Amino acid sequence: MAISAEFVEFESGKGADALERRPQLAAALAAAKTQKCSVVVAKLDRLSRDVAFVAGLMAQRVPFMVAELGRDADPFMLHLYAALAEKERRLIAERTKGRTDGKEGGRGTPR
Numbered sequence: 001m002a003i004s005a006e007f008v009e010f011e012s013g014k015g016a017d018a019l020e021r022r023p024q025l026a027a028a029l030a031a032a033k034t035q036k037c038s039v040v041v042a043k044l045d046r047l048s049r050d051v052a053f054v055a056g057l058m059a060q061r062v063p064f065m066v067a068e069l070g071r072d073a074d075p076f077m078l079h080l081y082a083a084l085a086e087k088e089r090r091l092i093a094e095r096t097k098g099r100t101d102g103k104e105g106g107r108g109t110p111r
Helices: 023-035 051-059 075-100
Strands: 039-041 064-066
Touching: 023 039, 051 075
Parallel strands: 039 064
Antiparallel strands: none
């Protein structure tokens, strides 16, 4: 396996317009399609924490590999991990909202 390009992005995005808000991800997917190669990400949640987005990539046959899961990760496994990542995103949002509302229990807040 050879790396043809590296794309780094700090922006997050969810929903139908995720690619519009993540230009580096869009560029990586376009480059992979042009070069007929896969996009490799360290963890699935770095690609997306949205089941529909991950499923959409699979439905469009955009090849990607999640290093953490290995080459043999099948669609069922990817859907499962995407669902877990989406749940984690909701939990993070709830904890963050709790902290901004002045509620206790978040990391670094008194209990």
